[in-house]
Amino acid sequence: MEVKMTGITKSFGHNSVLRGVDFGLHAGEVHALMGENGAGKSTLMNILTGLHTADSGEILVNGSERTFANPKEAEVNGISFIHQEMNTWADMTVLENLFLGRELKNGIGWIKTKEMKAQAKGVFAELGIHLDLNRDVGTLSVGQQQMIEIAKSLMTNAEVIIMDEPTAALTEREIDVLFTIIEKLKSRNVAIIYISHRMEEIFRISDRITVMRDGVSVATKNTKETHNDEIVRMMVGRDLEDYYPEKHAEIGEVVFEAKQLGQEKVFKNISFQVKAGEIVGFSGLMGAGRTEVMRSIFGIDPLDEGELYLEGEKLLIKSPHDAIRKGIGFLTENRKDEGLILEDSICDNISLPSIDGFKKHLLIDTKAEHDFADMLMKRLNVKAMTREDPASSLSGGNQQKVVLAKWVGIGSKVLILDEPTRGVDVGAKREIYQLMNELADRGVAIIMVSSDLPEILGVSDRVLVIHEGKLAGELSRTEATEEKIMTLATGGY
Incomplete structure (x- = not known):
């Protein structure tokens, strides 16, 4: 799937969030979307997936102008959004969360639990997840809940997957598993929009980087043709001094x-x-x-x-x-x-x-x-x-x-x-x-x-x-x- 967003603007009341953003996505690529908090990254993705409507601008999907009425319609049409804040139901089981709203049923409406479990286990095996499907999601760690969100997205056969800070709560092993899955998705021509603040991940996994600042797209760079300092400078509009400031506190009793x-x-x-x-x-x-x-x-x-x-x-x-x-x-x-x-x-x-x-x-x-x-x-x-x-x-x-x-x-x-x-x-x-x-x-x-x-x-x-x-x-x-x-x-x- 090819996506092209041109001149996208959006205001909420008197607050201008997007002031002209250009963003393009090729099939089979990982395109990192970077910017400081409040730069407008999530708003741009919410417009792409139909949660918000742009005030102006154009969205082309596979060369045709297209807007989605809501995120469900975007998902049906192959665009899935894994949000930073988990969209799980704590009092429901892992299996129920995975199939919520799209349960497998037979001709008389009975839920086909056995088939659902088999499908879930297949995706879990691919991701390296070891969780009891009958366990309540509310008893899981944040990292485990994040992996469930990723599994849900893979089960929709999406052509575009938006990942908003997907590794924020994952262990190093889970991150390695996720990156292996991303490589597999790329080989199937699935495109990934990867929103993250972790520079080492961006340079490890992405093909291109688009930087946003104050509601404007500053630049798009091939990852191999840029470096950490340039991306930071574009994000904050200045050089960032030592990443970890020197500590001078005297340690007492x-x-x-x-x-x-x-x-x-x-x-x-x-x-x-x-x-x-x-x-x-x-x-x-x-x-x-x-x-x-x-x-x-x-x-x-x-x-x-x-x-x-x-x-x-x-x-x-x-x-x-x-x-x-x-x-x-x-x-x-x-x-x-x-x-x-x-x-x-x-x-x-x-x-x-x-x-x-x-x-x-x-x-x-x-x-x-x-x-x-x-x-x-x-x-x-x-x-x-x-x-x-x-x-x-x-x-x-x-x-x-x-x-x-x-x-x-x-x-x-x-x-x-x-x-x-x-x-x-x-x-x-x-x-x-x-x-x-x-x-x-x-x-x-x-x-x-x-x-x-x-x-x-x-x-x-x-x-x-x-x-x-x-x-x-x-x-x-x-x-x-x-x-x-x-x-x-x-x-x-």
Whole structure:
């Protein structure tokens, strides 16, 4: 399938999102679409798949002008969109999610479960996925849910597949499997539109790159004829200094300590310390238990055993409210369902954990609350029209900044960041790293869970590696390498 989009514009009210975008796609190619959060990438793809209608411009599919009424029509006609935020139903099984809306039925309407399972197992085998088809999707990790979305797309026999940050929550092994599948799809003449902020992936998998900035397509380059610095310069409009800013914080005394933490069948004997001004990175394969440990520390899930200490005081944390009250903040990996109230304003989301601080005689001092939100939006460079915009109106990266803002604003002593830069562009990533350094300068103890090994190496003072629910090892900043981390993560020594 050949696709050509020319002069595409789109405004939402007074907000001009696309101001003239050109984009072309050839059959059998991987075409990377890059740009900072808010550049208009997702809006452009939503126009292609019929979720939005362009204000002006032309879309040609196989040489004929074509617009789709909705995403379902686009999918029927061979264009599938795997969104960054998972479109799965938590209370339904893996099999039900895979065939939702297109169940196989016999002549009298009975669902042919056996045939559906056989088809699903075939796709899972091709992807290297090992999941129980009868398991509820809500019990799966973010990475496992992402693989289900990819499998669903492959089962529609799409000619064009749009992948929006497909590897953001995947392990290195899962990424390798995905790239193998992409190569197979290319050999079948399937075209891939690949939206990602991970430069190493773009140069590994793509044939061409189109860069967008502020609603305009800046340039399209053959991947082999460009380089990392040129793409970054086109994305941000300037040269980006050192990707990981230098950290100068003095590491002080122990602020937080976990002793012998355990949760039945999930993790056991997890003990570690975090000092003032220190960034401790947690690495490991998807499903190793990293996120589960952090959720238990924050009181979301119960601990079966173990003790927590903050500045020498033993903590009793039964809920997130207890953790917040003691000075522990938690940026969840799942910002959509757990980090934000999407229908509420940016201001309400930022001030929520701090709301008691704005009370005067049982009333909220709205001016102080608004000033607080404005200050944090400016500090974290949140791109929005006003503080009253709903959080759902923001791009994924700006939503992540809002989640981070609320924990920065409350003045946490310990800050747990689970995949803090997932789906965030290169410029915003550096802003988040710089903010982490500034918080460390103030003596905040930071725990960062990340599946991005260069990020772990570039940001952490120490690296702790989890393997199958146990602490496999600890590496100092000077001795940590990707090879050593992966060795520990896979059960080696």
